[in-house]
Amino acid sequence: MFLIVSQTIFRMMKRCILQFLTFLFILIFSLKLSAQTGNGFDKIVLDAGHGGYDKGAIGKNSFEKDLTLAITLKAGKLIEDSLPGIRVIYTRKNDVFVELHKRAAIANENKTDLFISVHCNSNTSPKPFGAETYVMGLHKTSENLEVAKTENAAILMEENYLNQYDGFDPNLDEDYITLNMFQSAHIEQSLELSQIVQNKMMKVAGMYDRGVKQAGFVVLYLTTMPGILIEAGFISNPVEEKFLLDPVNQDKIALAILEAVKNYKLSLEKPLIPIIEPVLVENKTQEIVPEKVFRIGFASFKKLRPSHDPEFERLPDVRYFYANSRYLYTFGAAVSAPDALEIYNTAVEQKKIDKKYLKNAEIIAFENNQIVSRESVKLYLKKKE
Numbered sequence: 001m002f003l004i005v006s007q008t009i010f011r012m013m014k015r016c017i018l019q020f021l022t023f024l025f026i027l028i029f030s031l032k033l034s035a036q037t038g039n040g041f042d043k044i045v046l047d048a049g050h051g052g053y054d055k056g057a058i059g060k061n062s063f064e065k066d067l068t069l070a071i072t073l074k075a076g077k078l079i080e081d082s083l084p085g086i087r088v089i090y091t092r093k094n095d096v097f098v099e100l101h102k103r104a105a106i107a108n109e110n111k112t113d114l115f116i117s118v119h120c121n122s123n124t125s126p127k128p129f130g131a132e133t134y135v136m137g138l139h140k141t142s143e144n145l146e147v148a149k150t151e152n153a154a155i156l157m158e159e160n161y162l163n164q165y166d167g168f169d170p171n172l173d174e175d176y177i178t179l180n181m182f183q184s185a186h187i188e189q190s191l192e193l194s195q196i197v198q199n200k201m202m203k204v205a206g207m208y209d210r211g212v213k214q215a216g217f218v219v220l221y222l223t224t225m226p227g228i229l230i231e232a233g234f235i236s237n238p239v240e241e242k243f244l245l246d247p248v249n250q251d252k253i254a255l256a257i258l259e260a261v262k263n264y265k266l267s268l269e270k271p272l273i274p275i276i277e278p279v280l281v282e283n284k285t286q287e288i289v290p291e292k293v294f295r296i297g298f299a300s301f302k303k304l305r306p307s308h309d310p311e312f313e314r315l316p317d318v319r320y321f322y323a324n325s326r327y328l329y330t331f332g333a334a335v336s337a338p339d340a341l342e343i344y345n346t347a348v349e350q351k352k353i354d355k356k357y358l359k360n361a362e363i364i365a366f367e368n369n370q371i372v373s374r375e376s377v378k379l380y381l382k383k384k385e
Contacts, residue, residue, distance in 0.1 A: 052097030
């Protein structure tokens with residue numbers, strides 16, 4: 001028993017020393033690189049997770065590797081078209097297997113300024129949904145650790161992975177203790193970018209915000225620049241998988257990544273200029289025209305709900321507005337209050353609206369996308385009587 005414990009301690013000490021030396025090399029290299037490039041921002045690596053015989057997470061009708069490639073290529077094209085001064089480098093542009101250490105090497109050898117790895121999430125339960133973004137660091141929950149384990153499991157498909165990663169085993173909890181001792185030298189920039197990404201995934205792509213998190217991702221550990229890993233929704237959730245398979249929604253996620261890169265670049269170059277966010281953040285159809293429109297307000301939340309929430313999918317033209325630190329959800333569009341009430345009655349009769357939303361339903365008048373009046377449906381009915 002004593003011999004086994006001694007061997008375990010020796011193994012952990014050896015790995016700590018090796019990883020410390022690796023971290024020291026990365027830190028020195030990063031500082032040298034920063035001194036050379038200053039605040040310039042002209043190269044970015046987009047990494048489509050998994051690929052080839054590594055399918056990643058498996059949904060009912062999709063593989064993670066295919067969704068990540070589609071989103072990454074679209075995001076890259078948008079960045080190339082919208083930000084011509086930035087060179088986009090891809091770790092893969094087709095369905096091939098690329099080792100994690102080679103993905104990091106592509107970023108390091110090209111002396112890039114940013115590393116973004118795109119993935120899709122999965123869970124044993126079909127209920128979880130939404131987007132979350134990770135930076136390299138110490139996991140604070142077992143859930144974060146499991147996400148890191150799932151993504152790091154790709155190294156098990158590589159030849160001689162134990163030597164390639166200094167004995168790191170993605171299935172052993174104890175290995176994450178030493179791995180997570182070393183946070184990225186660019187942790188603050190990575191956290192800033194992650195927060196921007198989450199904001200854009202919520203407001204541009206209409207996805208539920210699961211927040212910014214930290215965990216021990218090997219591909220982030222090996223890179224020498226600010227880096228993040230995006231989990232763009234759960235393919236284990238049937239509704240969200242359907243959302244992710246839709247090319248229109250892939251375009252929205254790609255646009256969210258572009259907008260995040262734009263804002264991050266702006267924050268580096270002009271840190272004193274505030275970034276203004278639009279008030280109207282969700283549209284399923286066309287913009288509301290600049291004249292009076294009546295809609296049915298049916299719910300208000302502190303946190304954004306996904307646009308493809310199953311509770312809302314049956315309602316016509318669901319949109320939300322940010323007001324007084326809450327997200328106000330509405331449906332339908334009419335030229336008068338009576339017409340809006342007719343839309344409401346139809347939704348009730350056809351059981352398209354959940355009963356819990358009926359009590360506080362309102363008829364809300366908008367003008368130029370601003371709320372000009374709001375009245376309880378019940379009060380409005382009493383007035384009519």
